[in-house]
Each structure stands twice: as C-alpha cells, then as structure tokens.
Amino acid sequence: MKTKEFGLYIHIPFCVRKCSYCDFLSMPTSERLQEDYVKALITEISLTAEKTKGKVKSLYFGGGTPSLLTVSQMERIAESLYSCFSILPNAEISMEVNPGTIEKAKLNTYHRIGINRLSMGLQSTQNDELQMLGRIHTYEEFEKNYQLLRVEGFRNISIDLLLAIPNQSQAQMLSGLQRLINLRPEHISVYSLILEEGTKFYEIRDSLNLPTEENEREMYWAADAYLIKNGYYPYEISNYALKGRECQHNLLYWSDEDYIGLGIGAASYWNGVRWKNTSDIKQYIKSPLPSAIREITQEKDEQRHLEDYLFLGLRKREGILIDKLNQSFDQPLQKIYALEIEKMQKQGLLEIVDGYLRLTQKGIDFSNMVFAEFLR
Incomplete structure (x- = not known):
C-alpha cells in the first residue's frame, strides 16, 4: 500500500x-x-x-x-x-x-x-x-x-x-x-x-x-x-x-490532496473531512490540545467533495483531468453535471481540451458564476 x-x-x-x-x-x-x-x-x-x-x-x-x-x-x-x-x-x-x-x-x-x-x-x-x-x-x-x-x-x-x-x-x-x-x-x-x-x-x-x-x-x-x-x-x-x-x-x-494546518485559524483537510482551529489566540495558548481547539467544518460527504473538487480544480489553468475525477467518484462527471457543463460550454465559460475540463478566458472572468452552477 x-x-x-x-x-x-x-x-x-x-x-x-x-x-x-x-x-x-x-x-x-x-x-x-x-x-x-x-x-x-x-x-x-x-x-x-x-x-x-x-x-x-x-x-x-x-x-x-x-x-x-x-x-x-x-x-x-x-x-x-x-x-x-x-x-x-x-x-x-x-x-x-x-x-x-x-x-x-x-x-x-x-x-x-x-x-x-x-x-x-x-x-x-x-x-x-x-x-x-x-x-x-x-x-x-x-x-x-x-x-x-x-x-x-x-x-x-x-x-x-x-x-x-x-x-x-x-x-x-x-x-x-x-x-x-x-x-x-x-x-x-x-x-x-x-x-x-x-x-x-x-x-x-x-x-x-x-x-x-x-x-x-x-x-x-x-x-x-x-x-x-x-x-x-x-x-x-x-x-x-x-x-x-x-x-x-x-x-x-487545488488537487484534492490532504493537508494539516497547525496554529490559530489554520484549516485542515484529511480523508474527506475538513476542520479549522480556533481563531482565539488566548484559548489556543491556554490549551493547544487538538480536541479543544478544532471544529469540524465539513463532514465527509460525496456531493460536497465533488463540489470542492470542481471549485478548487478549476482554478488551475490546465483544469481538471476528467478521467482522474471519474475514478474518484461513484458516477462520471458528465452524468452528474451533463446539463450544467453543456450550458456553460454554449455560454463560452467552459471547454474540454485533451480530456481536461477547464475555464475559458471568459470563464475566468466569471469564475464565481461558474462555480455556483455546480452547487446543489
């Protein structure tokens, strides 16, 4: 392994x-x-x-x-x-x-x-x-x-x-x-x-x-x-x-990999779960025990995971490798978001090039609108 x-x-x-x-x-x-x-x-x-x-x-x-x-x-x-x-x-x-x-x-x-x-x-x-x-x-x-x-x-x-x-x-x-x-x-x-x-x-x-x-x-x-x-x-x-x-x-x-944040306000992502440390420095100094300073901000959830994967991955100029994404989720991307992707392709916001889904120049200008389309 x-x-x-x-x-x-x-x-x-x-x-x-x-x-x-x-x-x-x-x-x-x-x-x-x-x-x-x-x-x-x-x-x-x-x-x-x-x-x-x-x-x-x-x-x-x-x-x-x-x-x-x-x-x-x-x-x-x-x-x-x-x-x-x-x-x-x-x-x-x-x-x-x-x-x-x-x-x-x-x-x-x-x-x-x-x-x-x-x-x-x-x-x-x-x-x-x-x-x-x-x-x-x-x-x-x-x-x-x-x-x-x-x-x-x-x-x-x-x-x-x-x-x-x-x-x-x-x-x-x-x-x-x-x-x-x-x-x-x-x-x-x-x-x-x-x-x-x-x-x-x-x-x-x-x-x-x-x-x-x-x-x-x-x-x-x-x-x-x-x-x-x-x-x-x-x-x-x-x-x-x-x-x-x-x-x-x-x-x-941006690539859906795990990380741990240490110190006040630091965010972590581990095995699909997100948490954040307290922003209160007095509390942190008094008791820096992980159980005392951490708050779960997102439990493991397939749909939220997919939304985050798209939101973060589309920030990369090369975009998201569709085959790799499909290996990570139960259903293929173009089945889950077929209508949304087709709509944004027609609007000139998204394109698929060499197996990658990515933002166009117009899509970068309206990236928040693109990301919102994937939220459910």
Whole structure:
C-alpha cells in the first residue's frame, strides 16, 4: 500500500502592523505573546503527529509574518516538526517573509532548517501605493532585501503583487510588473484588490478611487499576457511561475490532496473531512490540545467533495483531468453535471481540451458564476 503524502501548513499570526487591505488572521505581537504562542504551537505539533501517519511532501509557514519570529523560535519549531513528522528529503519548504523583517542571521537559520522557497509580500513597486496600502517598507528596502536573499543562496523566490489599487492605471501596473520581471523571481502571484469587511479599506471604501470592474479585468489580462510573454507560465488563476517552479503546496490545495494546518485559524483537510482551529489566540495558548481547539467544518460527504473538487480544480489553468475525477467518484462527471457543463460550454465559460475540463478566458472572468452552477 502506497504511503500517504500530505502537506503541512504552520500559521504565524504576528505582524508589525495590519495592512489597510488585509483580512487575514494577524495581529500585533509582543515578546511574551510570541513566545507563549510558539510553545503552544510546538505542543500542537507533537500531539497532532502522534495520530498522523504518512510523509510530508510540502511544508508552508504562512501568516501574518513568519519572519518576525526569532532565530531561536524558528529553530525550535523546526526541530519539533522534523522530530515529530516524517518530512520527505525533497519536500518543498516555503516561508513567507516581509521586507523590513529580514536579517542575515535569520536567513542562515532558514537555510539550516531546510527552507528552500521564500515568498515575499511586496504588493506594489510604487512607494506612494505602498504607503497607502499600509506596508512597512519602501520599494528600495524590498529590492535590498531581495538581493540579500540571492546573495545568501536562495534560488526559489516568489513575489506577491496587487492589481486594481486605488488610483492605479494599467500603465503604472505594467511598469511595476516590468520592475519585478527584471529581478527574475521564480514565481509571481498577482491578486486583484478586494475590499473585505473588517479592513481599513472597507471602512473608507466610499472615498477610494477604485477602477471599474471592466478596467480591473483589462488590467488582469494585460498582466497575464505580459507575464506569459516574459516566460512566466500561468498555472492557476492568480499564479505564474518559471518552468518547474510552481508552488507545490498550493497545487496540493487545488488537487484534492490532504493537508494539516497547525496554529490559530489554520484549516485542515484529511480523508474527506475538513476542520479549522480556533481563531482565539488566548484559548489556543491556554490549551493547544487538538480536541479543544478544532471544529469540524465539513463532514465527509460525496456531493460536497465533488463540489470542492470542481471549485478548487478549476482554478488551475490546465483544469481538471476528467478521467482522474471519474475514478474518484461513484458516477462520471458528465452524468452528474451533463446539463450544467453543456450550458456553460454554449455560454463560452467552459471547454474540454485533451480530456481536461477547464475555464475559458471568459470563464475566468466569471469564475464565481461558474462555480455556483455546480452547487446543489
């Protein structure tokens, strides 16, 4: 019997300050809070590993800002992970780092504990936009940090960029994108700004000069074409990579593979069941027992499983291999959703190419509408 391979996600919720657009689970920190959290996280790692069989194929430190942790804290977390879980020698081990929190001593530690991929949150190459977004760094500080990563030997770097920022023109966006391409990172993620409830931007939304939906879509496709022209392969709606540099951890999410999330607010998917950890950091620190902090969000259910499979798999540009999907479910896809697929093919939203069901360009623009068609 083949050994199960799965992903691990570690959530580090601390930030220097909350960005104006951010609705992720993050918060300011203190030395005491950070240390208490790390101790609780190590406890959860140990207790979870006791009941988890298989090998870790990808490990991702996300946040928040994981690079805020001290060298000692990262070393202790890594020691716990390696001693408790079986991590494959060729596992992709990613970590999110923010400009302004990167130091040479930390980078040496990252190398030592096996981190082989870094994801940098830049968001914009324009200093006025960075200030408006609430970032803690300038573009010049980002570039200095990026060059330090290269000097220190990191050869797999991803950069995040936001589109449709207030007052942003397509020309400005493409100019910024060119600056990134000149640096030649292995991976670029491009996200359109969304105003989420609970964020600073949402509170002042009426005063923001945002592009129209039509302009936002034009900006997205202009960025898409520019990245492809410069050698970046679009393997998911928002993600582009040089050949062979796709983020394996993200592909795991979109390919119906198992993963476990550790830390506050972290989500897990295991044998068809989904659960989520508490978002209350005080509760988590007080009792990081899996039974005390986890809430089942979705029991094992064939129909929900199929809906998730389609929703997540269609985010990949190549789409979903129909034969593989049919092997995973009791009935073939084109029997369950014959009318829906035919309807959306006629509308130019879906197409079947070389055995893959995938979104068309129009389908990407109306992806939420496509996903809704598969809900029952």
